[in-house]
Amino acid sequence: MQKSAEKSALPVTGHFVFLLLPNYSLLALSSAVEVLRAANRLSRAEIYSWQLLSSEGGLYASSGGLALPTDPIHETTPAITHLVICGGDGSENLTDPSTLSFVREEARKARLSGAISDGSYLAARAGIFDGYRSTIHWQCHDGYVEQNPELNITRQIYEIDRDRFSCAGGAAAFDLFLQLVERDYGRHLSLEIAENFVHSDIRPQVSPQRLNPAYKFAASSPKLSGIIQHMEQNLETPVSLPKLAEYVGITPRQMDRIFQQYVGESPSKFYIGLRVRRAAYLLRQTSLPISEISFACGFASSSHFARHFQKIWRMSPRQYRTL
The missing domain is CATH 1.10.10.60 (Homeodomain-like)
Structure with a gap:
């Protein structure tokens, strides 16, 4: 553990709240959280914090069956700066009114809001992508377009449009969060994180999702x-x-x-x-x-x-x- 005298003077940037949806993508979630964890370790400061939420709290299973402890949505901290909706299989069918209300309210207060993996479905249903670009995994693209014909939907691996973001899921969440760190602290830290995970480069958002x-x-x-x-x-x-x-x-x-x-x-x-x-x-x-x-x-x-x-x-x- 680093001694306090050795810690960086970097300011604390944000508190990330991850809203986990049923069958959420564990790879997308861990890719995002690992970037934040590495940012703290490499900067020698607690510049980021995070919290996992679900509709009712408790152990919440991912698409692979692994479960993580979560807090219920009504116990979110008032210091939320980033709202991240983490979706997975079946997210296209979610219409829970309390969850949609939570997303609308927190997105209004947060500095940045968005979705990783199939969480874009719920984000769009809550209306937080209205007037913004958004993306989703290529396998879900057609269904996402059908549900949201009025939205500006792209095929990028991730999108950061002003105070909204989205990504295709999986490894794309890693690149997205590297970009978010870069926006806060510059390319030096984001590249250091990428190298720490043997990630050869940070893919720009214009990168295609799949190889034609x-x-x-x-x-x-x-x-x-x-x-x-x-x-x-x-x-x-x-x-x-x-x-x-x-x-x-x-x-x-x-x-x-x-x-x-x-x-x-x-x-x-x-x-x-x-x-x-x-x-x-x-x-x-x-x-x-x-x-x-x-x-x-x-x-x-x-x-x-x-x-x-x-x-x-x-x-x-x-x-x-x-x-």
Whole structure:
């Protein structure tokens, strides 16, 4: 333990209140808290403090089943400066009036408010993202947009927009909180924290959440990468295979050979797989009718869609939606 005479003179910046939602992401929460803990240790001062809350308090289970002790929402400290809603599986369905009221009231008083992981659903439902940019995990993006068509929703790994923030969850929470520390104390401390956790760099918020399939093959075959990019951009209205080959200046036969060599399947099968995967996200994250999802993913009919979905997932779209 450091002696008081050796402690830094840095001012105390804030008290973070983490509101844990059912099945919250333990990785997102620990990523955030570890940044704050390291900031205290490396600065040799208690510049940050934090508190875990839940709707009723007590041991509260994360998505992985590990439970942490929490205080009930009515026992939050008056010194709250940062409100962090930590969500997880099922956050899109939360409508508890007392929790929503708590979020609105504390966000009004806090210096910064926002969400990590799927907590963006509740933050948006409480109205604290109105007029702000926000983001969420890429798997939840379509459902989040459907619930909040009026919001400015991005696909960034995290967003800091004035006094609001959000992130995609998981490791993105680590980068987000490094940025929050940097805003308070400068890049030197945030980089020192990143190095402490063997984190090679602090990703800027413009970083993409996931690697587009096209980029995975960019080094091995630029032609293949170009074709896949066109496929990704044309899921709703599929482009014919000859046209895809023409885009990158090769013949359909050459295209087929490239796919077999690097992907191990035909261009047609790969393209259908992309569209079925997109449909799976829509089934889980939106309430759109299956017929609309079919057309949104380029299938001529619901039966046509169901046939291909069954081949890949070994179940019907309706069964998949109810899992």
